[in-house]
Amino acid sequence: MNFLSKEWILGYVFAGLFLLMTLFVPGFFEAYNLINMLFQLPELGILSLGMMVVLLTAGIDLSITFLAALAGVIVATLLTNGYSVPVSILAGVATALAGGLLNGFFIAVVGVSPILVTLGTMTLFEGIVLLLTKGNSISGFPESYSLIGNGLLGAVPIPILIFAAIAVILSILLNKTAWGRSVYMFGNNPTATLFSGINTTRVVLWVYLFAALMAAVAAIIMTSRYNSAKVDIGSSYLLQSIAVAVLGGTSISGGYGKVIGVVLAVGIFQIISNGLNLLGVSSMVIDMLMGTILIGVLLINYVSAKRKQSQTA
Amino acid sequence: MSKILKSSELGIGVILLLLSTALAVTSPVFLTGDNILDILKGNAVLGILAIGMTLVIITGGIDVSVAAVTAAITVIIGKLAVSLHDSGWSLVAIFLAAPLVGALLGLINGLLVAKTKIPPIVATLGTKSILAGATLYVTNGAYMNSSDLPEAFLRFAQWKPLGVSVLILIFFAVALFTWFLLNHTVIGRSVVAMGGNPVSAMRAGIHLQSVQLFVYAYMGCLAGIAAIVQTAYTKGVDPNGFNGFELTVIAAVVLGGANIMGGYGSIPGTILGVLLLGVMQNGLILAHVDTFWQDIVTGAIILIAVTYDVIKRKREEANRAKIEIEA
Numbered sequence: 126m127n128f129l130s131k132e133w134i135l136g137y138v139f140a141g142l143f144l145l146m147t148l149f150v151p152g153f154f155e156a157y158n159l160i161n162m163l164f165q166l167p168e169l170g171i172l173s174l175g176m177m178v179v180l181l182t183a184g185i186d187l188s189i190t191f192l193a194a195l196a197g198v199i200v201a202t203l204l205t206n207g208y209s210v211p212v213s214i215l216a217g218v219a220t221a222l223a224g225g226l227l228n229g230f231f232i233a234v235v236g237v238s239p240i241l242v243t244l245g246t247m248t249l250f251e252g253i254v255l256l257l258t259k260g261n262s263i264s265g266f267p268e269s270y271s272l273i274g275n276g277l278l279g280a281v282p283i284p285i286l287i288f289a290a291i292a293v294i295l296s297i298l299l300n301k302t303a304w305g306r307s308v309y310m311f312g313n314n315p316t317a318t319l320f321s322g323i324n325t326t327r328v329v330l331w332v333y334l335f336a337a338l339m340a341a342v343a344a345i346i347m348t349s350r351y352n353s354a355k356v357d358i359g360s361s362y363l364l365q366s367i368a369v370a371v372l373g374g375t376s377i378s379g380g381y382g383k384v385i386g387v388v389l390a391v392g393i394f395q396i397i398s399n400g401l402n403l404l405g406v407s408s409m410v411i412d413m414l415m416g417t418i419l420i421g422v423l424l425i426n427y428v429s430a431k432r433k434q435s436q437t438a
Numbered sequence: 439m440s441k442i443l444k445s446s447e448l449g450i451g452v453i454l455l456l457l458s459t460a461l462a463v464t465s466p467v468f469l470t471g472d473n474i475l476d477i478l479k480g481n482a483v484l485g486i487l488a489i490g491m492t493l494v495i496i497t498g499g500i501d502v503s504v505a506a507v508t509a510a511i512t513v514i515i516g517k518l519a520v521s522l523h524d525s526g527w528s529l530v531a532i533f534l535a536a537p538l539v540g541a542l543l544g545l546i547n548g549l550l551v552a553k554t555k556i557p558p559i560v561a562t563l564g565t566k567s568i569l570a571g572a573t574l575y576v577t578n579g580a581y582m583n584s585s586d587l588p589e590a591f592l593r594f595a596q597w598k599p600l601g602v603s604v605l606i607l608i609f610f611a612v613a614l615f616t617w618f619l620l621n622h623t624v625i626g627r628s629v630v631a632m633g634g635n636p637v638s639a640m641r642a643g644i645h646l647q648s649v650q651l652f653v654y655a656y657m658g659c660l661a662g663i664a665a666i667v668q669t670a671y672t673k674g675v676d677p678n679g680f681n682g683f684e685l686t687v688i689a690a691v692v693l694g695g696a697n698i699m700g701g702y703g704s705i706p707g708t709i710l711g712v713l714l715l716g717v718m719q720n721g722l723i724l725a726h727v728d729t730f731w732q733d734i735v736t737g738a739i740i741l742i743a744v745t746y747d748v749i750k751r752k753r754e755e756a757n758r759a760k761i762e763i764e765a
Binding site for chain 1: 560
């Protein structure tokens with residue numbers, strides 16, 4: 126075991142921050158606050174896992190949050206028009222998957238670079254949401270739907286259970302299935318992967334479908350928790366999800382990244398923003414701090430990589 | 439002539455021409471001088487930022503902090519205007535401080551990208567959230583209107599030498615200067631060389647880190663100029679006014695035929711990209727199309743343009759003389 130790997134270091138930071146906040150922030154280590162955090166964290170966490178898988182293939186998905194908004198608005202529209210909860214959710218997921226297929230088609234089949242395709246589809250999805258909602262928010266969902274984002278199973282919030290299940294499944298998918306290994310291979314060397322007889326088009330297509338599915342799940346949790354859906358739901362999560370994935374050790378140029386790293390990074394984000402919030406620090410300062418942390422972590426990575434290099438040389 | 443026909447600006451030029459013709463036929467207002475000047479004036483900020491972004495993208499980089507940098511500088515302009523109220527110096531101070539602060543902020547991006555090899559999208563993402571947070575913290579999101587701006591600045595904003603708004607002239611001057619820089623100076627040719635092939639450029643004696651420092655600082659400097667133009671255009675300062683604008687800037691550059699992986703991009707192409715976005719928006723308004731359709735049309739056009747570009751490039755590659763390589 127390498128106790129100095131990126132993931133272990135993230136673990137130490139997570140534990141250290143948790144301890145600090147518990148000791149110095151009144152109200153942090155209280156059941157109410159802890160449960161609150163478990164309600165807040167899954168949205169960003171699920172989107173970040175979707176983003177991570179895309180980053181593994183050296184891609185990027187700028188459309189993920191507006192795709193989530195689109196899925197959320199579809200679910201909300203159907204619910205408020207009297208459709209049942211399962212039907213509405215299915216329709217939302219199907220919409221998101223269609224959007225993911227559109228991304229995947231242009232990226233994997235046509236071969237346009239991911240940042241351009243998702244820049245276009247991002248604007249496209251935003252437009253569709255605006256057209257559907259006319260810029261208004263949709264609200265008023267049945268009781269059973271709001272349970273998804275606000276309910277407890279025993280003492281555990283349902284959203285965190287969904288997040289945990291996704292993290293476990295994704296971890297298995299990435300490490301134990303042919304698709305998962307192909308994703309890492311593709312990220313390291315697309316040409317070599319193709320020449321090893323792997324259908325890279327299909328691998329990449331599934332990556333964007335997976336990200337779309339994550340967008341749908343996050344959308345369902347968000348709409349259910351806020352009891353409303355509108356165009357900018359979750360839009361602030363776009364750059365945050367990239368930041369979390371990178372902070373979690375995912376390489377933006379593809380090929381490296383672990384589920385546990387991203388999960389710890391979301392936890393760190395949540396602890397910092399919650400703790401500072403309790404201390405009465407303004408949310409803008411927290412934004413600045415997140416940016417500083419992102420750059421700081423990358424600088425540390427750079428320095429340690431350089432030191433390792435000079436040792437081997 | 440054949441060079442013009444093969445250029446990647448042609449496609450977008452043709453789309454722009456078709457769109458303009460259609461608009462001229464359907465709307466009597468479109469082809470009036472006033473309307474065209476309005477389009478140019480309304481897109482001067484986008485144009486200036488897109489020109490800077492073209493250089494960054496040519497080197498294979500990207501700068502998602504431009505919107506935050508521009509917003510931060512509009513706030514600085516506002517603060518300067520208030521503290522120096524209505525002396526002739528306030529204008530001088532604004533025109534000196536804005537590009538200078540911009541260049542310094544850009545230099546920070548440049549240092550992160552050039553010295554530490556942090557991927558540009560991540561490095562600028564970090565500086566973006568720091569700057570955006572700082573801007574909102576300082577201003578509390580409060581809006582400033584024209585009564586806070588000095589008389590001299592307002593007169594400048596209204597100035598129309600030769601009947602053309604000074605804001606449009608600034609946009610043209612930036613475009614012309616950058617075009618000259620890119621095509622006829624050593625640093626400009628180094629930018630293109632680095633984008634084409636960094637290793638060859640290095641072996642040819644180009645110091646890549648300096649080139650990177652230059653493009654990000656230049657981008658920042660143009661963001662400062664764009665901030666002046668924006669403040670003059672809206673006659674106010676809105677700290678939230680640029681949310682998400684960086685993606686529009688990138689879209690304009692890409693529509694203009696620049697290759698997002700680096701190596702290719704041109705100032706005329708970028709201007710066509712800016713004009714296409716501007717004309718489209720103007721046309722949809724003139725045609726009384728629901729504003730909600732604007733994003734859908736913009737998104738569809740981006741998708742079509744980039745797909746066309748890739749298909750064309752693939753076809754060119756297939757048509758090239760083939761060299762058999764023994765395995």
